[in-house]
Structure formats: C-alpha cells, structure tokens
Amino acid sequence: MSGYRGRFAPTPSGPLHFGSLVAALASFLDARRAGGEWRLRLEDIDPPRCPPGAADTILRQLEAFGLHWDGPVSWQHERDDAYAAALERLKAAGLAYPCSCSRKQWRDYPVYPGWCRHGVCDPAKPMAWRLRSDLGPRPVVWPDRLFGEQRFDPAELGDVVLKRKDGLWAYQLAVVVDDADQGISDVVRGVDLLDNTPWQRQLQQALGYPEPRYLHLPLILGDDGQKLSKQNLAPPLPEVDDAVRPLLHAALAALDQAPPRELSTAPVAEQLQWGIRHWDVARLRAAPHRQTDATIP
Structure with a gap:
C-alpha cells in the first residue's frame, strides 16, 4: 500500500443516484490507481434525515457496482466523543462561541454577521456553537487538483455552525475530525462542496490536523x-447486473476517461480494472456534465 488513503462519505438520506456513483467511482479509481486504501464512511449525524434501511441500500448499491471498500464501515453516529473533544479544544483556543441567533433574525444579511461573537445575544434561547472564521488564517489558499489554486476569505463566508441548537453535530466539524482520525490523505468529491473547504482548512489548522489534497x-x-440530487428526485442506482454494467460505463464516460464502447457490456470487475489502469485526472473537464452526455448512444 502507498500512503494514499481516500474515502467515500455519503449521507444515508436515501439511495445513491448517478451523481453519487460518479463521485464514488472517481474516489475509488483515484485510490486504487495510487495503490492506496479506499474507506467508506456513513455520515449519519442527522437522524431525522436518515430513514431506516437507507444505509443498507447504499452498501448494496456500492457492492453491486464492485466498489468494495477497505476496513470496516465508519458511522458518524458513533463518534460523539471525538467531536465533543474537538469542540472543547476550539473553545479553549477562543475559536468557537455560543450563538442564540436564528436564521430569521439575520435573513437580510448574506451570511451570519457574527452578532454573538463577543457575548450571547439572548442567553435564554437555545444556542448553537459557531467557528470564529475571522481569527483563522485568511485568506485560505490551496491547490485543487482540477480547478487549480483556490483562494477564499472564510470571514466573507460567515461563522459556520459546529454544533446545532438541537444538539446535533454539524457537517463541517464532523468531517474534519473524521478525516483526521481516519488518516485521509486525499478527498475526492463534487465541486458543490468546494466552498466548504475554507472552513475545513481553518479547522484542520486550528486542531493541528494534516491537510488532505483535494x-x-x-x-x-x-x-x-x-444538479442530480436526492432533493431533485434523481432515480436510484440499480442493483441488477444487466442495468449496472451500462451505467458503470456511463460513469467512466462522465469522468472523461473515454472507455471503449464494447466495455459497456463487460463484467463490472473488468470495467473497474480498465478504469484503474487508465485513470487520468488530467482528462477531467471542469465544466458540468449532463448524465445523458455520458450514456451510450
């Protein structure tokens, strides 16, 4: 094994769809091409969004497409102590603060204006915990492997929530703690999460964590x-082999890897081996892709 460790980390709010498949396949191919590990994490920290059975469906879908992960599945609902310890470190460093403000109160502002930074506005109300985005490194700069140098001022994005008013952990803190604890070296994910990266880089630096490549x-x-999404009712991935084969081929095409047409009927394992051998990030185009553009004519 190389020092590469990647991951796929879906929220089990419903079955995977074609967009999920493309993201999972890219992270899988990137890890396997590097001779590295590929881990699976179920980001289930928001129970109301995660219906019973959704996680099991995701596991079956990944197995149907031959995307077999290394090691045990990681579940965020089991990680409360790790997130609490990280938040305490941020509090001690003066980088996290309690906030009673509601979205309705600051709806006329593009981002939360930091009203509770120097004291809770209404101590009688439930409180979330936010990150002091103005105290970390600014701007945050990192090289994205497809989109090139990225430069953001996190303070212009606002003080992101770390723990919600209802006591549930927020995505930004959980993903940073999990990536560090799992030793993730490379994060491969959709560009819709690119503007989350500045907060995550701030948290990584504040907590003394390694910074993965993106x-x-x-x-x-x-x-x-x-965008294909569960919210937009994207169709779920099939689990039947005859339907899986052409869709896997379409995902390779959506990743600009130009798989030969005859590969579309090949067994899943053969398609994945071809994908690993030919995986080339330099082929990727930054423009959005339509699912229909990747299907077999």
Whole structure:
C-alpha cells in the first residue's frame, strides 16, 4: 500500500443516484490507481434525515457496482466523543462561541454577521456553537487538483455552525475530525462542496490536523439542467447486473476517461480494472456534465 488513503462519505438520506456513483467511482479509481486504501464512511449525524434501511441500500448499491471498500464501515453516529473533544479544544483556543441567533433574525444579511461573537445575544434561547472564521488564517489558499489554486476569505463566508441548537453535530466539524482520525490523505468529491473547504482548512489548522489534497469533480446535471440530487428526485442506482454494467460505463464516460464502447457490456470487475489502469485526472473537464452526455448512444 502507498500512503494514499481516500474515502467515500455519503449521507444515508436515501439511495445513491448517478451523481453519487460518479463521485464514488472517481474516489475509488483515484485510490486504487495510487495503490492506496479506499474507506467508506456513513455520515449519519442527522437522524431525522436518515430513514431506516437507507444505509443498507447504499452498501448494496456500492457492492453491486464492485466498489468494495477497505476496513470496516465508519458511522458518524458513533463518534460523539471525538467531536465533543474537538469542540472543547476550539473553545479553549477562543475559536468557537455560543450563538442564540436564528436564521430569521439575520435573513437580510448574506451570511451570519457574527452578532454573538463577543457575548450571547439572548442567553435564554437555545444556542448553537459557531467557528470564529475571522481569527483563522485568511485568506485560505490551496491547490485543487482540477480547478487549480483556490483562494477564499472564510470571514466573507460567515461563522459556520459546529454544533446545532438541537444538539446535533454539524457537517463541517464532523468531517474534519473524521478525516483526521481516519488518516485521509486525499478527498475526492463534487465541486458543490468546494466552498466548504475554507472552513475545513481553518479547522484542520486550528486542531493541528494534516491537510488532505483535494480533487473537486464537475457537477452531474439531469435533463432539466439541475444538479442530480436526492432533493431533485434523481432515480436510484440499480442493483441488477444487466442495468449496472451500462451505467458503470456511463460513469467512466462522465469522468472523461473515454472507455471503449464494447466495455459497456463487460463484467463490472473488468470495467473497474480498465478504469484503474487508465485513470487520468488530467482528462477531467471542469465544466458540468449532463448524465445523458455520458450514456451510450
């Protein structure tokens, strides 16, 4: 094994769709091409969004497409103590603060204006915990493997929530702690998460964590021009082999790897071996892709 360790980290709010497949496949191929590990993490820290059975469906879908992960599945709902310890470190460093403000109160502002930074506005109300984005390194600069140098001022993005008013952990803190604890060296994910990276880099530096490399992938759009997503009712991935083979081929095409047409009927394992041998990030185009553009004519 090389020092490469990647991951796929879906939220089990519903079954995977074609856009999910493209992201999972890219991270899988990138890890296997590097001779590294590929881990699976279920980001289930928001129970109301995660219906019973959704996680099991995701596991079956990944197995149907031959995307077999290394090691045990990691579950965020088991990680409360790790997130709490990280938040305490941020509090001690003066980088996290309690906030009673509601979104309705600051709806006329583009981002939360930091009203509670120097004291809670209404101590009688439930409180979230936010990151002091103005105290970390600014700007945050990093090289994306597809989109090139990225430069953001996190203070212009606002003080992101680390722990919600309802007591649930927020994505930004959980993902940073998990990536560090799992030793993730490379993050491959959709470009819709690119502007989350400045907060995550701030948290990594504040907590003394290693900073992974990032590869953000172009969006996959549906026929209506909207991003494929569960919210937009994207169709779930099939689990039957005859339907899986052409869709896996389409995902390789959506990643600009130009798989030969005859590969579309090949067994899943053969398609993945071809994908690993030919995986080339330099082929990726930054423009959004339509799912129909990747299908077999």
